Amino acid sequence: MGRKQVWDQDDVLASAMRLFRHRGYLGASLRDLEEATGMHPGSLYRAFQSKEGLFSAALDAYNEQVVEARVRAHLREAENPVAGIRSFFTSAFDTDSEPDPGCLLTNTAVESFTIPQATAGVRRGLETIESGFADALTRARARQLLPAELDVEMSAAQLLALYQGLLVLVRSGTAAAKLHTITDGALASIGARQARTVKQAKKEEQR
Amino acid sequence: MGRKQVWDQDDVLASAMRLFRHRGYLGASLRDLEEATGMHPGSLYRAFQSKEGLFSAALDAYNEQVVEARVRAHLREAENPVAGIRSFFTSAFDTDSEPDPGCLLTNTAVESFTIPQATAGVRRGLETIESGFADALTRARARQLLPAELDVEMSAAQLLALYQGLLVLVRSGTAAAKLHTITDGALASIGARQARTVKQAKKEEQR
DNA sequence: CTCGTAGTTGAACGATCGTTCACAAAATAG
DNA sequence: CTATTTTGTGAACGATCGTTCAACTACGAG
Structure with missing residues (x-):
């Protein structure tokens, strides 16, 4: 009974997500969100309260x-976990969209003093990423792609921090090439043998 | 000739800085800034245009x-460059102020789509930090605190990314203990002998 | 003491903010 | 059909935004 909802929740949230990602919470006005989602204020407030x-x-x-x-x-189901970690990083800044909107988690974490009730969601997302890193690292270590003595928990935390940092640099306009270099270096310093050999192979080709 | 300026430029900018750091550019209203600086709109606009x-x-x-x-x-004049790098990191999140406002560069980089003309300043600041890292790393390598084959440029870029990432995590409310762990791990994986021995010493104490 | 100049003050402006609400439209139940 | 319920629409609200400006105050030069 009653009228049928004409908009699709996933579509609307995807549009809102894109806008928030580009402009931030405060930077995206309700008028902007109305235009982006195609919804009217009444419907928006009926569905989402605020x-x-x-x-x-x-x-x-x-x-x-x-x-x-x-x-x-990239992390849990990648057949090569080390390559997965690398592509998890690079896919974050090799985007077609210009300029790169970065990551909603990163942007929200920084803005979180303005939206205190969002911190829980940010924490959840960051934990998902960190445990994904841990999973990939564990699998890589088991396959002897990484040193046996590697501290998985610590390296996962480190990768999370590095990842967030790269996404800050993305927003500041750092060239993608530099971000690639940092990624390669990070994997190398964790001790990824494959990463290192791939890199060295390229060097040797150039000789 | 004319009336004397009653406010001190450094004081006013320090107050504004603190507010922008906590609330961001959009989150700090002119009324807030007036209260924080003790200035009135007319004077503010006379001095800063907008x-x-x-x-x-x-x-x-x-x-x-x-x-x-x-x-x-911490970086250029530290007698022990490796310890300097460590304290450069830790001093960023071992603050008395609660909650930690993070770094204005980090926060602005993320918000920079809203303030395009700030990107130059952000880039300048990030470069200052990166070249500081490079300086400390070079000196550390010369004193054999780091491996001779260390790629200074790359490690400096990596440290910058990690630093920005830690400041994102700070804003998301990550515990300082975890950030310390990440810092230790990063220095260890760059190959800091001293860092590693300090850490190992602690471990051995616990046995 | 007077006058020109530089600095301060705070009321007020139009624009835009997030939000509300009365009403119209579409669906189902009886 | 009518009655009931759910959803869509968009004008409008008060609050606050960044900004302006005319009146006022304090200082130095002559």
């Missing part, structure tokens, strides 16, 4: 769809 | 005073 509510829903969607999917594809 | 102008001045002051001072003290 701007905060819409943002929370978009952040949850980001965690459940974007973050989870990326962690699964 | 909110953007005030922000730019505050960012420049941050670079010239906070960033430069920190880089000099």
Whole structure:
């Protein structure tokens, strides 16, 4: 009974997500969000209660769809875990969209004093990434792609920090080539044999 | 000739800096800034032209005073460069102020789509830090605190990314203990002998 | 003492912010 | 059909935003 909802929740949240990612929470006005989602204020408030509510829903969607999917594809299900870690990094800044919107988690973490109720979602997303790193590292170590004495927990935490840092540099306009260099170096210093040999192989080709 | 200026430029910029650091550019309203600086809108606009102008001045002051001072003290003039790098990191999140406001460069980089004319200042600050890292690493390598084959440029870039990442995690409320662990691990994986022995010494004590 | 100049003050402006609400439209139940 | 319920629409609200400006105050030069 009653009228049918004409908009698709996933579509609307995807649009809102994109806008929040580019402009931040404060930078995205309700008028902008209306235009982006094609919804009217009444419907938006009926569905999400407030701007905060819409943002929370978009952040949850980001965690459940974007973050989870990326962690699964690059980290948990990658056949080569070390290559997976590398592509998890590089896919974050080798984007077609110009300028790179970065990561909603990174951007929200920085803005989180303005949106205190978003910190829980940020923490959840960061934990998902960190445990994904840990999974990939464990598997890599088991396959002797990484040194046996590697401290997985610590390296995972380190990779998370580095990842967030790269996404800050992305927003500041750092060239993608430099971010690639940092990625390579990080994998090398963790002790990735394959990463190192790939890199050395390229060097040797140039001789 | 004319009336004397009653406010001190350094004091005013320090207050503005603190507010922008906590709340971000969009989150700090002119009314907030008036209260924080003790100035009235007319004087503010007379001196800084606009909110953007005030922000730019505050960012420049941050670079010239906070960033430069920190880089000099911890990186360029530290007698032990490796310990200096460590304290450069830890001093960023072992703050008395609760919650930790993070770094104005980090926060601004993320918000930079809203303030395009701030990207130059951000880049300048990041470069200052990176070259400070490079200086400390070079000196450490010369004193054989780091492996002779260390790639200084690359490690400096890596440290910069890690540093920015830690400051994101700070804003998300990550415990300081974890950030310390990451710092230790990063120094160890770069190959800091001293860092590694300190850590191992602690471990051995616990046995 | 007077006058020109530089600095301060705070009321007020239009624009835009997030949000509400009365009403119209579409679906189902009886 | 009518009655009931759910959803869509968009004008409008008060609050706050960044900014302006005319009146006022304090200082130095002559």
